[in-house]
Amino acid sequence: MLYLKKYFTEGLIQFTILLSLIGVRVDVDTYLSNQLPPLREIILGPSSAYTQTQFHNLRNTLDGYVHRDSETVVSTSSQSTPSITLDNGAGLEDVNHPNATLAMRGGGGAPESTYNLNTADSSLGAVAPEDLNKPDIDLIDILWRQDIDLGAGREVFNYSNRQKESEEEKPSPCENKEGNEEQESWRNGVNLQAAQPVDGETGESIPEQVSIGSQTSLSLQECLRLLEATFPFGEESEFPAPVVNPEIVSNEEVPSTSQGLPLAPQLPPEEPQLDLEQQWQDIMAIMELQVCSLFETYPFFELSTGSTPVNQDVSLHQASLPSCSQDFPQMFSPQLGSITITPRTVTPRVSSSNSSNINSTFGATNLTGIFLPPLINSSSTNITSTTILPDPFGTLLEESMLDEISLLDLAMEEGFSQAQASQLEDELDSDSGLSLDSSHSPASPSSSETSCSSAASSSSTSATFSEEGAVGYSTDSEVATAEPEEGAVGGYQPGFSKLCRMSYQDPSQFHGLPQLDGVNHNHTYNLPLSSAFSEHQDLPISTGKKTVRDKSHSKLQPHPDLLDKHASRDERRARAMKIPFSNEKIINLPVEEFNELLAKHHLSEAQLALIRDIRRRGKNKMAAQNCRKRKLDTIINLEQGVQDLRRDKARLLKEKMEFIRSLRQMKQKMQSLYQEVFTQLRDEEGRPYPPSEYSLQYGADGSVLIMPRGVTTAEQSRKPEKKQKDKKK
DNA sequence: TTAGCATGTCATCTC
DNA sequence: CTGAGATGACATGCT
Numbered sequence: 001m002l003y004l005k006k007y008f009t010e011g012l013i014q015f016t017i018l019l020s021l022i023g024v025r026v027d028v029d030t031y032l033s034n035q036l037p038p039l040r041e042i043i044l045g046p047s048s049a050y051t052q053t054q055f056h057n058l059r060n061t062l063d064g065y066v067h068r069d070s071e072t073v074v075s076t077s078s079q080s081t082p083s084i085t086l087d088n089g090a091g092l093e094d095v096n097h098p099n100a101t102l103a104m105r106g107g108g109g110a111p112e113s114t115y116n117l118n119t120a121d122s123s124l125g126a127v128a129p130e131d132l133n134k135p136d137i138d139l140i141d142i143l144w145r146q147d148i149d150l151g152a153g154r155e156v157f158n159y160s161n162r163q164k165e166s167e168e169e170k171p172s173p174c175e176n177k178e179g180n181e182e183q184e185s186w187r188n189g190v191n192l193q194a195a196q197p198v199d200g201e202t203g204e205s206i207p208e209q210v211s212i213g214s215q216t217s218l219s220l221q222e223c224l225r226l227l228e229a230t231f232p233f234g235e236e237s238e239f240p241a242p243v244v245n246p247e248i249v250s251n252e253e254v255p256s257t258s259q260g261l262p263l264a265p266q267l268p269p270e271e272p273q274l275d276l277e278q279q280w281q282d283i284m285a286i287m288e289l290q291v292c293s294l295f296e297t298y299p300f301f302e303l304s305t306g307s308t309p310v311n312q313d314v315s316l317h318q319a320s321l322p323s324c325s326q327d328f329p330q331m332f333s334p335q336l337g338s339i340t341i342t343p344r345t346v347t348p349r350v351s352s353s354n355s356s357n358i359n360s361t362f363g364a365t366n367l368t369g370i371f372l373p374p375l376i377n378s379s380s381t382n383i384t385s386t387t388i389l390p391d392p393f394g395t396l397l398e399e400s401m402l403d404e405i406s407l408l409d410l411a412m413e414e415g416f417s418q419a420q421a422s423q424l425e426d427e428l429d430s431d432s433g434l435s436l437d438s439s440h441s442p443a444s445p446s447s448s449e450t451s452c453s454s455a456a457s458s459s460s461t462s463a464t465f466s467e468e469g470a471v472g473y474s475t476d477s478e479v480a481t482a483e484p485e486e487g488a489v490g491g492y493q494p495g496f497s498k499l500c501r502m503s504y505q506d507p508s509q510f511h512g513l514p515q516l517d518g519v520n521h522n523h524t525y526n527l528p529l530s531s532a533f534s535e536h537q538d539l540p541i542s543t544g545k546k547t548v549r550d551k552s553h554s555k556l557q558p559h560p561d562l563l564d565k566h567a568s569r570d571e572r573r574a575r576a577m578k579i580p581f582s583n584e585k586i587i588n589l590p591v592e593e594f595n596e597l598l599a600k601h602h603l604s605e606a607q608l609a610l611i612r613d614i615r616r617r618g619k620n621k622m623a624a625q626n627c628r629k630r631k632l633d634t635i636i637n638l639e640q641g642v643q644d645l646r647r648d649k650a651r652l653l654k655e656k657m658e659f660i661r662s663l664r665q666m667k668q669k670m671q672s673l674y675q676e677v678f679t680q681l682r683d684e685e686g687r688p689y690p691p692s693e694y695s696l697q698y699g700a701d702g703s704v705l706i707m708p709r710g711v712t713t714a715e716q717s718r719k720p721e722k723k724q725k726d727k728k729k
Numbered sequence: 730t731t732a733g734c735a736t737g738t739c740a741t742c743t744c
Numbered sequence: 745c746t747g748a749g750a751t752g753a754c755a756t757g758c759t
Contacts, residue, residue: 568737591747616748621737623749628736630750 570614577610579603586611587618681706 574583580601589597594615598608678696681689689706698704 617738619748620739620750624737624751626749627751 570610570617573610574614577607579607579611579614583614583618586614587622678706 568583570583574586579586581597585597586594598611603611674696678691678694679688681694683689692709694706694708696704697707
């Protein structure tokens with residue numbers, strides 16, 4: 001845990017210092033006004049559990065701007081032991097407040113959470129400039145380390161300390177001495193629980209009965225108005241007066257696991273957390289990789305050279321998610337900080353409420369639940385860990401299913417050169433087993449037909465295609481001219497047909513592999529030469545492979561026997577059987593013309609049978625070629641579809657990451673508003689409400705209540721009128 | 730010599 | 745029923 005904390009601490013410090021240096025100011029009003037419509041539902045969404053929330057004290061930023069002081073988010077608790085004393089599960093209790101409108105409770109949005117350094121991640125995620133580069137980080141780190149070297153411990157950055165100073169400068173007029181003391185102690189991370197009555201049976205502190213009357217400070221109204229303006233709780237314009245029901249308060253004493261406030265063991269054993277730490281370290285390592293390779297240098301060039309790029313893109317945001325859950329226990333539990341600072345304050349109240357209960361608190365009526373992730377009530381015990389970890393890990397695993405091509409596609413979109421992409425793709429391997437972009441072995445120079453076929457089916461280079469095609473064609477012509485006697489026999493000339501009929505209009509289409517997008521889906525490449533060729537016009541153009549071979553032989557040994565030797569079997573048979581017309585005619589003539597042709601000649605049965613076999617085989621041959629071509633086209637189309645889908649997947653993933661980032665920012669802002677409002681609340685005596693005992697809730701009707709923690713929703717439903725207090729929205 | 734590939738052929742099925 | 749096409753399986757030849 002210490003390691004993790006250090007991680008977060010340093011990260012937060014670096015970031016916050018940077019923010020201070022650059023004077024980042026976040027315009028909450030503008031942002032929220034624009035983002036609010038979906039905000040509520042987003043916040044209420046299931047992913048809320050992942051969202052890091054953070055209570056930032058915005059006392060001094062009521063002007064609608066959130067100035068994030070770098071030091072305000074630094075917490076001494078970061079160095080402390082993980083939170084243990086979880087609040088009574090404010091969220092859990094919230095669930096039990098069906099009628100809860102904005103309820104005031106203690107502890108929920110504990111400002112202490114603001115102190116937690118673990119918010120660094122969320123801060124980074126929320127406000128970190130995307131262009132934050134490593135030198136900046138290094139500079140910040142150096143500055144921070146200098147502070148440390150100068151003797152400024154991390155406590156120097158403790159928000160509470162600074163808050164003290166801030167309060168000294170701006171004392172609240174409504175605060176009386178008691179209130180100041182309480183608030184100070186609260187802000188200093190002192191466990192208020194220790195100073196409050198604790199139920200001896202349950203270990204839960206008994207919330208102080210507070211009657212929020214008309215003396216609610218004006219700042220409360222202002223804050224609520226601000227909150228209302230930025231958060232549409234409902235149509236109700238007035239908040240019910242928050243009234244504390246003594247019964248409810250008393251009921252808090254009831255040990256209720258149902259409230260998610262089971263008595264938890266105190267500090268969990270140190271050892272069981274070691275594994276957790278290790279796991280977190282692993283996650284952090286992944287996050288670092290992602291941050292470095294994806295966000296800061298999103299272009300792929302690092303991915304291609306770095307570790308497996310696959311999951312970096314995928315799990316970046318996912319990996320960051322655990323951090324929020326990790327943060328919450330400390331962020332939102334006042335006791336956590338107190339424990340860290342004053343371990344003696346650890347009480348049996350430590351809550352180890354499990355996530356299931358916590359999740360159940362994520363009701364729509366639970367304002368705290370909105371702002372505070374479920375884990376707010378979780379301690380850093382193993383229970384919590386086990387409940388938290390599966391999610392990020394599961395997500396990682398799930399996202400790991402994203403194939404490498406997603407990143408590859410992203411790279412392509414990002415301008416990744418095709419060569420690099422191809423290289424990367426090769427490295428990433430292909431599950432198709434098909435290498436469409438494979439460098440096709442050049443067709444045999446001695447086979448024009450082969451070259452054509454190869455070019456068609458195997459996507460040979462255009463150079464090979466055009467060159468050999470031309471060669472093949474001229475060769476055939478030469479042969480045809482040189483050896484007209486072949487025509488007498490009439491032969492099947494698939495090669496000639498291909499050369500003449502195949503319409504690979506643009507051999508260059510076969511460039512741009514591996515997609516083979518330009519593959520021309522022409523299934524007519526095997527159509528024989530026009531049947532207009534008469535028998536006497538039939539040229540002795542044999543099949544391509546034979547033609548080329550004939551070419552070489554024709555110049556050296558133009559003997560017909562040798563030519564016949566290389567003719568197709570059917571051609572030879574046809575010659576042997578003295579078939580009076582060409583195989584091309586036999587094969588390609590329409591049935592009627594074919595029958596007429598047969599009728600014109602007196603042929604023996606053997607000749608007729610041979611002719612029919614030749615026709616059958618010839619047609620089947622073309623059919624087979626077409627079939628193969630179709631297969632290839634299908635594969636190519638499928639691959640293209642896969643690529644498109646991968647591109648879409650990568651794009652959607654990118655959008656998802658952006659959404660998550662945006663959501664995180666919005667949640668942080670809402671959390672800040674929550675805290676701001678809460679910290680402005682004063683009871684009738686002018687004292688602030690301890691966040692450990694009260695929390696804000698809003699109801700479906702839009703009313704906002706401040707409710708004491710530990711009050712079940714059932715109790716609320718029974719006596720809501722006693723607890724609710726309409727507040728100006 | 731062998732593997733891989735392109736092509737041809739056959740059998741079978743469908744229309 | 746026949747012819748044509750489609751397709752799986754196998755054979756053949758080439759690199």
